Amino acid sequence: MDIKIRETGEERTLEYRDANGINWAADFVGNSSGINETDDDGRVVMSASDYTWWTDTIQAHMRLDAELDEYRDRCGSTAVQSCLDTTHAYDCDLEDVPASVHRALEQWFIEPSAAAAASK
Numbered sequence: 001m002d003i004k005i006r007e008t009g010e011e012r013t014l015e016y017r018d019a020n021g022i023n024w025a026a027d028f029v030g031n032s033s034g035i036n037e038t039d040d041d042g043r044v045v046m047s048a049s050d051y052t053w054w055t056d057t058i059q060a061h062m063r064l065d066a067e068l069d070e071y072r073d074r075c076g077s078t079a080v081q082s083c084l085d086t087t088h089a090y091d092c093d094l095e096d097v098p099a100s101v102h103r104a105l106e107q108w109f110i111e112p113s114a115a116a117a118a119s120k
Helices: 025-031 048-075 077-087 094-118
Strands: 002-005 011-013 044-046
Touching: 002 048, 025 048, 044 048, 048 077, 048 094, 077 094
Parallel strands: 002 044
Antiparallel strands: 002 011
């Protein structure tokens, strides 16, 4: 996704790539009400601080995607979905989702196992 920095006119790129190499940044930012301005060429215009925020948020979500894949491989997709549905880990601000989901996964899958092992 091409970005134009408002303060400098510098062109930057936001990338949120999946395992197939598809860049979902435009969908991710757009579906989160992050596209408020475009220039005459159709590039998204945002402040440098907004660009940094989106870059950091996308990186955190990409790390979360990898973590979710690991949990699905280890524990099964149904169990992971049950955790997410039960804990409502996504019910928070976009930038807080990765930490919230990580915490829910640890509490659901790791802490009960540790507690059970300690009680033996």
